[in-house]
Amino acid sequence: MEPGRHIVFVVFDGIKMLDVVGPAEVFAEANLFGADYVLGYASPSGEPVVTSVGLRLPVGGTVADVAEADTVVVSGGDVLVTRAVPADLTEAIRMLRPRARRLVSICTGSFALAAAGVLDGRRATTHWRHARLLSRAYPDVRVQPDALFVEDDGIVTSAGVSAGIDLALALVEQDHGADLARNVARSLVVFMQRPGGQSQFSAPLEVRPPRTPALRSVVDLVAAQPGLPHTVGSLAALIGVSPRHLARMFTAELDITPARFVEQVRLDHAKALLDSGSGVAEAARAAGFGSSETMRRTFVARLGVSPSGYLARFATARRDGGEDDTAAHAR
Structure with a gap:
């Protein structure tokens, strides 16, 4: 050999x-x-x-x-x-x-x-x-x-x-x-x-549509408007159940807790905003994190990188030296 x-x-x-x-x-x-x-x-x-x-x-x-x-x-x-x-x-x-x-x-x-x-x-x-x-x-x-x-x-x-x-x-x-x-x-x-x-490379959370219409309405609301102040209590009240019952519904149908689901949807939304050119503070507000620091802690805990680090890796590539790029940076 x-x-x-x-x-x-x-x-x-x-x-x-x-x-x-x-x-x-x-x-x-x-x-x-x-x-x-x-x-x-x-x-x-x-x-x-x-x-x-x-x-x-x-x-x-x-x-x-x-x-x-x-x-x-x-x-x-x-x-x-x-x-x-x-x-x-x-x-x-x-x-x-x-x-x-x-x-x-x-x-x-x-x-x-x-x-x-x-x-x-x-x-x-x-x-x-x-x-x-x-x-x-x-x-x-x-x-x-x-x-x-x-x-x-x-x-x-x-x-x-x-x-x-x-x-x-x-x-x-x-x-x-x-x-x-x-x-x-x-x-x-x-x-x-x-x-x-x-996880920093992963696609947005893929959730199968819940069988229960009430749970589907909760999921649809969070996905459509992640920037709202969602809490387990507010989501449970939306469909007239207790927070504990809502947690059981999420676990049984989606294998995730309500809080974890909201956090993941917000994280995915923030990633999409950063991908499309939004700044860190703007993405934090629009995604419902409330502050850049809260979003930073979530990014580091869930993805292993900060929002600025994620932005540096996945922002749309730009040509070097072009007039349009110079103007864009000046703005």
Whole structure:
């Protein structure tokens, strides 16, 4: 076997290309600074696979050919959340687990690990869009939906897509130290450690319409006018029930408390206002936070970044040096 730390990517038809090449590029770049990674690719059948972008990815052989590896990486793909995880993939994971020092999943690759049973009783994460599904489908997995990556006793799972790059950098730092990992991050022009969790990237709260008409009227009011001074008491009075009964209705139908729902709607509204160009104070007032400081505390607690930090990351890009931009900044 060629000397070095062997990284084996387990691939399958429909695998997301960036989930493979993002981490692979980090390991390959690390070799330019003195690391010793040897990259390999294997599929359960030993046949090339077709990736999410339609490109065929050659492999070096079957999973059974892998006698041992430092790290096994199972990348993600939409096929892992839209249909049953293939049996040959789960069998491959079970086969490789005792042969590897570390077992890693990228994005929805955590569904393959969970289907293989290796995440039972462990902490794990996945793409924010699928975290609730992972928790429901595999109740023995302790899902951490906001984490960019989670390590639990030699098994490491990451959030969606580009979070695989964050995870790979963390693994490089574990293996070769912070200085080498920092050189890789600078070379690839990425964060050494991205600020905040993955909630800052999430879409607005998706709420299924409540079955109860009274609860639907409450939900519709909060969604339409988040800036009103909503309290559990005022919302309960709106439909003529006690605050405790309203809380039971929210929990039973939406799996969230009324206060948490109001806070999430306001947070989503504030994010949308910041995205569209509003200032922090203006967004705080319009979203119902009352003050910039209250909104800041909520952003930091829920997203891991301040409103100004969020604004810096997600504000609409502007051209440098144009007259319109100069005028806009002057205003």
